Amino acid sequence: MNVKEELDCRGMNCPLPILKTKKAIDHLAQGEVLKVTATDPGSCNDMDAWSRRTGNPIVDKNEGNGEYVFFIKKG
Amino acid sequence: MATQKKLMMIASRGSLDWAYPPFILGSTAAALDMEVSIFFTFYGLTLLLKDLKPKVTPSGNPAMPMKMPFGPKWFQGLNWPMPNMIINNVPFFDSFVTAMMKKTFKNKGVASIPELRDICVEAGVKMIACQMTMDVFGFSKHDFIDGIEFAGAATALEIGSESDMQFFL
Numbered sequence: 001m002n003v004k005e006e007l008d009c010r011g012m013n014c015p016l017p018i019l020k021t022k023k024a025i026d027h028l029a030q031g032e033v034l035k036v037t038a039t040d041p042g043s044c045n046d047m048d049a050w051s052r053r054t055g056n057p058i059v060d061k062n063e064g065n066g067e068y069v070f071f072i073k074k075g
Numbered sequence: 076m077a078t079q080k081k082l083m084m085i086a087s088r089g090s091l092d093w094a095y096p097p098f099i100l101g102s103t104a105a106a107l108d109m110e111v112s113i114f115f116t117f118y119g120l121t122l123l124l125k126d127l128k129p130k131v132t133p134s135g136n137p138a139m140p141m142k143m144p145f146g147p148k149w150f151q152g153l154n155w156p157m158p159n160m161i162i163n164n165v166p167f168f169d170s171f172v173t174a175m176m177k178k179t180f181k182n183k184g185v186a187s188i189p190e191l192r193d194i195c196v197e198a199g200v201k202m203i204a205c206q207m208t209m210d211v212f213g214f215s216k217h218d219f220i221d222g223i224e225f226a227g228a229a230t231a232l233e234i235g236s237e238s239d240m241q242f243f244l
Contacts, residue, residue, distance in 0.1 A: 011184045012184045013183050013184040013185045013186075014099070014185075015099050015102060015103040015106070015186075016184065016185075016186050018103055018106050018107075019102055019103065019106050019186075019194055021106075022105075022106035022107075040184070049107075050106065050107055053107040053108060053109075054106075054107060054108050
């Protein structure tokens with residue numbers, strides 16, 4: 001996957017990963033992909049909700065070692 | 076994309092713990108492309124002051140867990156029951172509890188209140204100060220941050236009637 005920008009939200013708690021993600025995605029052009037790494041377990045559900053509301057699909061996600069990685073395509 | 080939703084909140088309390096809900100929900104709603112208005116009234120009005128120093132008091136919040144933000148994990152997990160005698164009589168106990176709570180928030184990666192308020196301003200959250208409260212508590216407009224509006228109950232209700240969600244905090 002062609003990742004345009006990476007965002008490190010490790011150590012941040014609700015709602016910072018969402019706020020930072022929104023800010024980062026605003027700078028991208030349509031179709032570009034943002035990779036977000038977070039450690040907040042709550043961000044899994046929250047990122048889904050944010051994605052549904054804003055129309056920026058999560059095209060892939062994985063987790064391991066207490067980290068959650070999201071690949072978000074700007075819609 | 077879903078149709079744009081509108082959120083309206085009335086923030087009526089100004090302590091550190093109650094400063095979080097309007098600013099967390101406001102900034103997050105803006106990040107979800109919602110249109111957000113917050114009406115700050117009574118003690119909530121102090122959240123719009125330039126000099127933003129919200130405190131928290133355990134005497135008003137008897138269910139508050141009393142835990143330490145430092146030391147090994149087992150130590151941080153301990154609860155320190157505080158008799159009212161101490162909570163109400165030890166000088167500066169509220170300042171101590173406020174400092175502990177701020178430290179805990181910081182350790183857990185939670186944004187500070189000034190940080191969240193800045194994000195709300197930047198994201199275009201509409202903030203309205205209650206004119207009546209300002210007069211009652213003797214504040215003047217230059218005590219408050221820039222970019223806010225001053226209005227009363229009718230304005231709050233009009234915005235509420237046009238919103239999808241209305242929260243009273």
